[in-house]
Amino acid sequence: MTAQDRSATSSSQPRRGVLIAFEGGDGAGKSTQIARLTRWLAAHGREFVVTREPGGTELGERVREVLLHGGAVSARAEALLFAADRAHHVDTVIRPALEAGQDVITDRFMDSSIAYQGAGRALGADEVKDLSLWATGGLLPDLTVLLDVAVDVGAARRTGHPDRLEAEVGGFHERVRAHFLALAQAEPARYLVVDASLPSAQIGQVIADRLVATGWFGSGT
Ligand code: TYD
Numbered sequence: 001m002t003a004q005d006r007s008a009t010s011s012s013q014p015r016r017g018v019l020i021a022f023e024g025g026d027g028a029g030k031s032t033q034i035a036r037l038t039r040w041l042a043a044h045g046r047e048f049v050v051t052r053e054p055g056g057t058e059l060g061e062r063v064r065e066v067l068l069h070g071g072a073v074s075a076r077a078e079a080l081l082f083a084a085d086r087a088h089h090v091d092t093v094i095r096p097a098l099e100a101g102q103d104v105i106t107d108r109f110m111d112s113s114i115a116y117q118g119a120g121r122a123l124g125a126d127e128v129k130d131l132s133l134w135a136t137g138g139l140l141p142d143l144t145v146l147l148d149v150a151v152d153v154g155a156a157r158r159t160g161h162p163d164r165l166e167a168e169v170g171g172f173h174e175r176v177r178a179h180f181l182a183l184a185q186a187e188p189a190r191y192l193v194v195d196a197s198l199p200s201a202q203i204g205q206v207i208a209d210r211l212v213a214t215g216w217f218g219s220g221t
Contacts, residue, residue: 017048017098018216019139021109024147025177026166027154028196029203030107033147036204037105044217049097052107054085056093068163079117079128086110087135095139109141111183116165119179120172143214145207146184149196151177 020037022030034050041048054064063085067073073081086109097104110132118125149157151173158166184191192210194203211217 017101017103018143019094019098019104019106019141021106021111021141021144022147023108023111023115023144023180024196025149025151025154025173025180027157028147028149029157029200030147032200033145033203033207034105034107036200037207040204040208040211041103041105041217046103046217047101048103048105049093050105050107051089051093053089053109053112054082056085056089056106059088060085068165070164073164075117075121075123078121079113079123079131082113082117083131083135086113086132090136090139095137106141109144110136111144111146111180114183115176115179119175120165120168122175125179141190142216143210144184144191146180146191146193147196147203148177148181148193153197 022034024030038048038050053060054067055061063081067078067081067085089106094104094106110129113132114125114129117123118128154173155166181193184193192207194206196203198206
């Protein structure tokens, strides 16, 4: 969808909401920035939904348990399960909210599959992207905020027992990080890359400045 489509309004067709995805390695601080963004959106009078992948639906929470805290899952099965979670999430939560004019903020979306399964697991980024696009019916975020964090810094920030993906070693997380950055570099208009080691308030300001610049939220206050 173009910015022109988004701003087109008519009495019978509500303005579509904006889809913002947060991505990044483990320990990048996505939750903190999502909480800040919800306050910003509320201050701008927006209605919004905050959700996450994997999870975000009842089915998704069950898939999440299997993917993150269950036993072995083969690489292809893992990619398909993340895609199944996403398909259901888009059909039952994200698309209905956008069509009702609500903004949607999602903690992870298709780029996590491309980076973790495509690059991390070396399944092939193009194949995993196609799988994800099929799952979402072609829906892409309007903006993806990539909180970029060095792998050792992210790992040090983590608390608790590592989940199945966090526990990966042998260059896995380096490949994930490099691929996230490559995705952002390829499409700068659809991405905002922020250094996740900056103070939280500064990161929040960079994100707010970018959103103001889009013009999606009115006059830019
Ligand atoms: P989560 O607890 O949400 O981690 P974080 O707080 O870092 O977001 O766990 C999600 C994990 O699942 C994370 O390690 C990334 C991984 N993941 C994939 O491998 N592929 C995907 O498509 C998604 C959505 C997540």
